[in-house]
Amino acid sequence: MRNYKAQTIILVLLSFILGNNEFLVMGILSNISATYHVSIANVGLLVTAYGIIYAISTPIITSLIGNFNRYYSLIVLTIIFLFGNTLSGFATSYTMLIVSRVISASVAGAIISLSMTFSSVIAPRSKQGFVVSWIFSGFSIASVIGVPLSTAISSFFDWRITFFIISAMGLITLVLLMMSLPKDFKGKTSPLSSQFELLKDSRISFGILLPFLAMSAIYVTYTYLQPMYGTLGFPAQSLSLFLVIFGVTSLISNQLSGRISDHGGLKTMPKVYLFEILVFLVLPLFTQNKYLGIANLLMVGVIMYLINSPIQIHFLNTAKDSYPQAITLASSLNPVFSNLGISLGSAVGSLVVGNFGLSMIGIGSSIFAVGALLINLQLNKIIAAKA
Numbered sequence: 001m002r003n004y005k006a007q008t009i010i011l012v013l014l015s016f017i018l019g020n021n022e023f024l025v026m027g028i029l030s031n032i033s034a035t036y037h038v039s040i041a042n043v044g045l046l047v048t049a050y051g052i053i054y055a056i057s058t059p060i061i062t063s064l065i066g067n068f069n070r071y072y073s074l075i076v077l078t079i080i081f082l083f084g085n086t087l088s089g090f091a092t093s094y095t096m097l098i099v100s101r102v103i104s105a106s107v108a109g110a111i112i113s114l115s116m117t118f119s120s121v122i123a124p125r126s127k128q129g130f131v132v133s134w135i136f137s138g139f140s141i142a143s144v145i146g147v148p149l150s151t152a153i154s155s156f157f158d159w160r161i162t163f164f165i166i167s168a169m170g171l172i173t174l175v176l177l178m179m180s181l182p183k184d185f186k187g188k189t190s191p192l193s194s195q196f197e198l199l200k201d202s203r204i205s206f207g208i209l210l211p212f213l214a215m216s217a218i219y220v221t222y223t224y225l226q227p228m229y230g231t232l233g234f235p236a237q238s239l240s241l242f243l244v245i246f247g248v249t250s251l252i253s254n255q256l257s258g259r260i261s262d263h264g265g266l267k268t269m270p271k272v273y274l275f276e277i278l279v280f281l282v283l284p285l286f287t288q289n290k291y292l293g294i295a296n297l298l299m300v301g302v303i304m305y306l307i308n309s310p311i312q313i314h315f316l317n318t319a320k321d322s323y324p325q326a327i328t329l330a331s332s333l334n335p336v337f338s339n340l341g342i343s344l345g346s347a348v349g350s351l352v353v354g355n356f357g358l359s360m361i362g363i364g365s366s367i368f369a370v371g372a373l374l375i376n377l378q379l380n381k382i383i384a385a386k387a
Helices: 004-027 029-036 040-064 070-090 094-117 125-156 160-180 192-200 209-222 225-230 236-262 269-281 290-303 308-322 324-356 358-386
Strands: none
Touching (some): 029 040, 029 094, 040 094, 040 324, 094 324, 125 160, 125 236, 125 308, 209 225, 209 269, 209 324, 209 358, 225 236, 225 290, 236 290, 236 308, 269 290, 269 358, 308 324, 324 358
């Protein structure tokens, strides 16, 4: 099975499983709370802790495994992930559940980063954006299909079954990975310190600000998507349908991201940010009308992940051309700084809503989008100067 499209499907399935594991808890908070007699607020900390562990562990693990064969590294990390996920299903106490989530989170980022590095060996360079966009799409598919389905299953059966289903799918995916991916994908042997030379390159040190600011802009608004929808005047029971449609727009966003990457990449993104700034600036006005408001919120879904493929390909190609010993580390930068941006955006959104009201979150988002635009323009100048 050496066709790159077939290999891409397997990597998408892997990211789908990772996405389900990460997002699942949000849909079964009340179930976990009832099982362990822990408040929903405390259970919600599982989501926060997952993001923190993910952000801290990913660059550490990717740098440590940089000298090793990437095929075997991916297989071993996937096995560890499946162990953590299965342990979540068997957890007999809340403490045991926390430990299992820490295990899963600690390797999830490294797994997705390694998946990205395979895009350069399974597909032609012109198709790397296609592969990367589809790997990212696995998370969107998980939010649209996997998580709602898992939540529905937990409503009729024990919530633990959802973790076992993920493990079963993961085991099948593991076998497919072992059958399809090239086994001779070795890292370049080098001292650990030499890998961090990558971060001194202005194309990288400046570039990491782009996903950080881009995700901050999105999550100022996205964090309050549900209450924003509630202000539009649609029936409360239509919320689930809206969230599914929004999930579809985020999937479209990932696919458009791949097309942008293959046709201009970062050179095209300033135009995207100009449009994004407009989308956020008109949000307070458009939400005065239910139909303009819902169209505007769905447009947020369309622009949500447009930066993913262009910046990921930029990091990978910079490392491949100038720092081959640090390709795995380079592959982790976008997920890590996107997660940090998500945390900042959510926190700023909370401040905006608390001090100025829900109607002003679009303004908060637009400020970060302006920052992303300025960083993008400067990054393009840096890239051109080093070409």
